[in-house]
Amino acid sequence: MDFIKMHGLGNDFVCLDRFLDPAENNPAETDYSELAQRLCHRQLGIGGDGLLLILPSEKADARMRIFNADGSEPEMCGNGIRCFARYIYEQGYVQKDQLTVETLAGIKPIRLQMKDGRVYGVTVDMGKPRLSAKEIPVNDHSDRVVNKRLEVLGKEIGITAVSVGNPHCVLFLDDFAETDVLAVGAALEKHPFFPAKTNVEFVRVDSGEEITVKVWERGVGPTLACGTGACASVVAAVLNGRTGRRLTVHLPGGDLQIEYAEEGRILMTGPAQYVFRGQLID
Numbered sequence: 001m002d003f004i005k006m007h008g009l010g011n012d013f014v015c016l017d018r019f020l021d022p023a024e025n026n027p028a029e030t031d032y033s034e035l036a037q038r039l040c041h042r043q044l045g046i047g048g049d050g051l052l053l054i055l056p057s058e059k060a061d062a063r064m065r066i067f068n069a070d071g072s073e074p075e076m077c078g079n080g081i082r083c084f085a086r087y088i089y090e091q092g093y094v095q096k097d098q099l100t101v102e103t104l105a106g107i108k109p110i111r112l113q114m115k116d117g118r119v120y121g122v123t124v125d126m127g128k129p130r131l132s133a134k135e136i137p138v139n140d141h142s143d144r145v146v147n148k149r150l151e152v153l154g155k156e157i158g159i160t161a162v163s164v165g166n167p168h169c170v171l172f173l174d175d176f177a178e179t180d181v182l183a184v185g186a187a188l189e190k191h192p193f194f195p196a197k198t199n200v201e202f203v204r205v206d207s208g209e210e211i212t213v214k215v216w217e218r219g220v221g222p223t224l225a226c227g228t229g230a231c232a233s234v235v236a237a238v239l240n241g242r243t244g245r246r247l248t249v250h251l252p253g254g255d256l257q258i259e260y261a262e263e264g265r266i267l268m269t270g271p272a273q274y275v276f277r278g279q280l281i282d
């Protein structure tokens with residue numbers, strides 16, 4: 001089985017190209033949950049935060065499926081879709097710098113930044129955030145921004161819940177040293193307030209134009225970057241009046257440029273890089 005390894009700011013993915021032969025119809029390869037757990041394992045497999053499937057689409061230029069390292073299938077992946085877009089262009093499956101990708105969170109318009117025929121940056125229209133309790137989803141009856149105090153590890157913590165197709169729980173901190181990100185992240189991921197579990201972002205506001213974010217990802221754990229998490233953090237910062245609408249988001253793996261535009265759409269721009277091509281020895 002051939003695969004391609006890619007990453008977006010260190011959020012890394014094992015990619016299987018099924019564009020020309022959608023193996024989804026192939027019974028031998030339908031348990032992607034098991035396959036994701038096997039291929040993403042850092043010692044027993046290739047290693048990755050997730051498994052990306054590159055598939056044809058009847059509604060867009062291509063279709064992306066993403067599986068977390070624990071085998072769960074989330075609705076969307078921000079760093080992954082940038083890698084996906086670069087790959088399908090440079091593979092020749094699309095010959096244009098503006099394309100669309102079908103995901104479980106809807107069809108995402110994408111613009112490629114190119115130099116000498118190679119993609120050096122990708123801008124994704126991530127769409128509008130979902131803010132009502134049912135859409136996130138959370139166990140609450142608010143129909144507006146969900147700012148809530150939750151009991152976590154014996155302490156009360158203030159959070160903002162936002163969805164960008166997948167659920168996010170955003171906390172604002174003055175100093176990362178004040179919180180055990182790993183313990184609080186693990187506890188919040190599975191907190192009963194989030195019936196579909198959640199990604200968790202710890203955000204320090206550095207200025208009106210910059211935030212620093214650490215992430216605990218649903219179905220993965222701590223990652224070097226999370227595209228949807230960075231978008232959710234910007235939305236939460238704007239809704240809580242903490243920053244402007246156009247931010248540089250500093251993640252452990254690098255920076256993303258994100259704008260939560262006045263009309264409500266979120267634009268995310270960042271890199272997508274190859275690591276290696278390989279063959280799995282069964």
Ligand SMILES: N[C@H](CCC[C@H](N)C(=O)O)C(=O)O
Nearest residue numbers: 074077078079166218227228
């Ligand atoms: N773990 C996330 C999916 C991957 C999102 C992340 N890799 C990104 O770049 O958005 C979830 O279960 O919703």
